[in-house]
Amino acid sequence: MTARRTPRTDTLDALPVRDAVPALRRALDDRGAAVLCAPPGTGKTTLVPLALAGAADGGPARRVLVAEPRRIAARAAARRMAWLLGEDATGGRVGFTVRGERRVSRETVVEVVTTGVLLQRLQRDPELAGVDAVVLDECHERHLDADTAAAFLLDVRATLRPDLWLIAASATTDAEGWARLLGSDGEPAPVVSAEGVSHPVEVVWAPPARPVRPPHGMRVDPALLDHVAAVVRRALREREGDVLCFLPGVGEIARVAGLLGGADAEVLQVHGRAPAATQDAVLAGAGPTGRRRRVVLATSVAESSLTVPGVRIVVDCGLAREPRMDHARGLSALTTVRASRAAARQRAGRAGREAPGTVYRCWPEAEDARLPRFPSPEISVADLTAFALQTACWGDPDASGLALLDPPPGGALTAAREVLTAIGAVDDAGRATDRGTRMARLGLHPRLARALLDGAPEVGARRAAEAVALLSEEPPREYGDDLAAAWRTARRGMDPYAARWRQEARRLEGALRSAGRPAGEAAGAAQAGAGAGAVGDDAVVGLVAALAFPERVGRRRGERAYLMASGTGAELGEGSRLRDAPWLAVAVADRPVSAASARVRLAAVVDEETARIAASALYERREEVGWSGGDVVARRVERLGAVELAARPLAAPDPRLVHAALRDGLRGAGLGLLRWSAEAVALRQRLAFLHRELGAPWPDVSDPALLAELDAWLGPELDRARRRADLERVDAGQALARLLPWATGDAARFDELAPERVRVPSGSRVRVDYGQEQPVLAVKLQELFGWQETPRIAGGRVPLLVHLLSPAGRPAAVTADLASFWREGYRSVRAELRGRYPRHPWPEDPAAAEPTRRTNSRR
Incomplete structure (x- = not known):
């Protein structure tokens, strides 16, 4: 049992949050829940739980649970509270429980736990028997376990324990949002604020001289880390006191520590994996000799809950690590992001906990306003498999009945349920199985x-x-x-x-x-x-x-x-x-x-x-028919997910799969797989012309439209085809004819509206070329003698563009107005061509001349 000593009354009385405790107690007596906003260093994490438990001021005795987001913070908070009560170590009136370590006793009235431990306890004992109040500390960090625990606690208060006090505490948070969440009967919970003894913190903007590459994944530009180390050395020269330097992860801490070798200071590394001895050294407030200054390199674990004595300088690299789930690839990992403005304020506040301080920010001042206000809620970006199992064990598989600041994304929750179903943790309805319950308890x-x-x-x-x-x-x-x-x-x-x-x-x-x-x-x-x-x-x-x-x-x-x-x-x-x-x-x-x-x-x-x-759940044996290498490939395949284990040719594949493969081939390789005769090309051009000029019911025959409606015009041929060679024998023109508007009767006017050939005055039937924007009639000039009006198609809407050819078949003139050509252009054409082609007629008055396809005889 821990020896009990006299509480350190002077220290307790000096904590600024003490003045807010009466208001907090009144709010809890009245409403049972409250939001506590208090700056760093005010005693929010330490004095408030002791006061609520009656251990700090002799008030009514209660048992209080304090939930911290990290193990290092839980241990540190418990040690600090025990010290404030004058006790040698944790395990007396103040204890803690983290994964793998528990120090409590019968006399414990304040127990600090991680949010993960709190969730385990709620699943085993939803009533939290013997607990009178729960403090959710640092709720602004929006860790998934903390959000889940808050939702479960609100459910417990509403159904089992209306007497349970619930406090959401933080230095920087969305107070209004938490107040709405913790409220009842349509009224938000009270917000109690405490003013801190704020020491001024000078901001020094210290961006790199040259741009650095932005972070991606777990990678941080080494040039930025070199710069951070240089800023730490600068801070040691320019300011007094210890330095707390924030870096995103363990690897970056190790690199900067190496760069600081030889600095006239003790370099300590603090992160979630740091040994207890290192954590104790950091919290002790002085180096081993009591003489050297300290440089503490830390991840975001030092943003809150922990007090690092002696720190007057903060160097902030401006980066943080947040979880991200890549559902498409099944990869969950931490990723490096820009720290939020709330995190930057928390970090800067570490420099002013005990005296005026300085924060060196390693980014341009102009970028500060563009930082996100708060960190991304984990529920919005992280792997939700553990969350889904927790809610299933709680009896609310889709979390629809839980009070959450942010709802879980539907796709992420579905992916999580698929994982849980595959491992036997939940049934088809999403309810936890006995196996899933045992999993959750581990x-x-x-x-x-x-x-x-x-x-x-x-x-x-x-x-x-x-x-x-x-x-x-x-x-x-x-x-x-x-x-x-x-x-x-x-x-x-x-x-x-x-x-x-x-x-x-x-x-x-x-x-x-x-x-x-x-x-x-x-x-x-x-x-x-x-x-x-x-x-x-x-x-x-x-x-x-x-x-x-x-x-x-x-x-x-x-x-x-x-x-x-x-x-x-x-x-x-x-x-x-x-x-x-x-x-x-x-x-x-x-x-x-x-x-x-x-x-x-x-x-x-x-x-x-x-x-x-x-991976037996991913094993399958199936027929695979697809378009590969320019043809239909049919195989019987064994797969482990995407990994092919074995394959052999399939003699008689399912015709439906073959048809699907052929369609895929056409969509991938294009309509050129079919046989396009000159007649088929001409038919397609005529249909395209009518669709362009008249619209419905004339069909769109562009590549995208035809590929989107393959069954409508190519269905019978596709049903008979088995391979690429069969497609190459398909007459595309015959298939396209199915698209003519037979149902409306307009198909009967097709040759009238878009004639394949036009009879000219000489008696010739000349093919119309629909391959241009305006249809072209290319005909020898002498065949049009006497023809005054330009022929029009599409119900008279569109004049043909007439290419008047020389006797050799070369264009001599182009016109869409024959009458104007005979009046104004014919004379110059006649002068140019009559000497070159003397055996052909070149009358002075073409309107009165006989059209002809032949030359004149001369003797």
């Missing part, structure tokens, strides 16, 4: 829960737990991309990751034994009859990764290149030891914005049999 993503439940009977509970822990607590990059090699490194390692992995493996083994397995349930996985001890390390991690991510099993298709069952390509990095594996189970991958394939970050070798069994 404290894992449903994919990993499936791998643990189905892998344990094959390889043993301990080995399955250790392999799944590698995926739950992803190894650092320096462990490499080979999952089996990472497992061996972790087992013999003494680094912080190895310690965290061992702790998670022990937790999972215990959770697995607690969850149990109903007698007779199929394992759903692999290598039947193989003893657990006989399976090697590579096979164990391969099986587990394949069970967790069946759509990511992939077969080799080139140098370092694989095709995954999802249809997405995957590529190993240079020098990967996995490059010769015929099959892989890809555990972690991301896809850069401009890349065609995903980059493999972590994978395991599997054999085809394991891939087939783990």
Whole structure:
């Protein structure tokens, strides 16, 4: 039991939020829910829970749960509250529970938990027996677990525990939105604000001298990191105090730490994977010697909840990491984005917690107004598989009855349900199965829960737990991309990751034994009859990764290149030891914005049999008939998703599939696959002319229109065709004739409206060329003697464009007005041609001359 000491009354009384506690209590007494807005450093995270529990001022005793979005924040908040009560350590009146670690006792009145732990507790005990108040801290971050927990708590208040107090607390948040969410009877919940002792923070704009490439995927331009390191050195020269530098991830922190080697300061790295000793050193407020200044390189975990003593300077790179789900490729990963204005305010506030400070912002001032106001809500962009299982276990599969600030996107929720159905977590109606309930209790993503439940009977509970822990607590990059090699490194390692992995493996083994397995349930996985001890390390991690991510099993298709069952390509990095594996189970991958394939970050070798069994839901044997290589290809194919396992020719394919393939071929290769005789081309041109000039009922015969209505005019020929050669024998003109408007009777006027030939004065029947914008009648000049009016077609709407030819058949003149030509143009044409063609008639008065196709005889 923790020794109890006298509370640090002076420190508690000095916290600015104390003045807001009475108003908060009145709001909770009156309405049962409230929104608390308080700047960083006011005691929102620490004093308020102690006051509500009666531990800080001797008020009525209550038991309070405080939900934090991160493990590091939960531990730090609990340690700080215990210190404020004068206690040596957590586990007394203040305790905490995070995944894999619990420090509480019978005397605990304030328990700090992660939002994930809170969800687990709500699923086991919706009434939250013994809990009087729940504080959702840092709700502005809009983590999916926090939003889900808020929705469940509101459901509990409405149906089971109207006496349960609920507080949403944050420094920067959408207070009105949360007030509406937490309200009741059409009235918003009260908003209680606390004013902080705000120390001024000077803003120094410190953009790079030259533009840097914007982030994409997990990539950050190294030039920006070089610049950030330079700004940290500048800040150390220009200002007093410790430096807190915000960077998007562990890799960027490590790089900047390397660039700061030799700086006259102690460099500490803080992130979610940092060991407890490092976190303690950061929160201690001074370096080991008490003399050197500190540079704390941190991810967004240091934006809120944590107080880092001694910090007077913040260097903000302006980037953050947010989850994104690529539903088309089945890839879920963190991506680098511009930090929101709310996050930038939170970060800057860290410099003014204890005294006036300075924030160096590594972007131009002109860009600041273009930043998003708040971070993207995870529910809008993240993988919703775990959310969907939570809501199914809660009894609301489509989340329609839950109070959420933002509804889940329909497509993302559907994709999540498909995953849950495939692993047996929900039934066809979306309700949680007994298996799904056990999965939810494991404290894992449903994919990993499936791998643990189905892998344990094959390889043993301990080995399955250790392999799944590698995926739950992803190894650092320096462990490499080979999952089996990472497992061996972790087992013999003494680094912080190895310690965290061992702790998670022990937790999972215990959770697995607690969850149990109903007698007779199929394992759903692999290598039947193989003893657990006989399976090697590579096979164990391969099986587990394949069970967790069946759509990511992939077969080799080139140098370092694989095709995954999802249809997405995957590529190993240079020098990967996995490059010769015929099959892989890809555990972690991301896809850069401009890349065609995903980059493999972590994978395991599997054999085809394991891939087939783990991804059995994706296996299919079917007839595939399609257009490929310029002809119809018919095969009987075995597939594992997009991966082709085997194929053989199909002698008698389904005619419907053949017809569909032929249509695809025509749409892809074009109508040139058909036989277009001169007559067919002319018919199409005449129809196009009438459609252009008269419209309906004359059909559109452009390529897009004909391809869109293949059955209407080419149906019988397509029904008889079996291959490309059959299409090449089709008379396109005969098929096109079906498009004539027979039903309306207009087809009978086709030759009248768009005549194929026109009789001229000489008696000749001359073909009309409809291939131009205006139809052309090309005829020898002498054949038109006596013809004063230009012939018109399309019911008299359109004059023919007459090409008057010389005796040699060359154009001598072009006119759409014959009468005008005889009056004004004929004389010059006659003068030019009569000497060249003396045997042909060139009368002075063509109107009175006899038209002729022949020459005059001369002796």
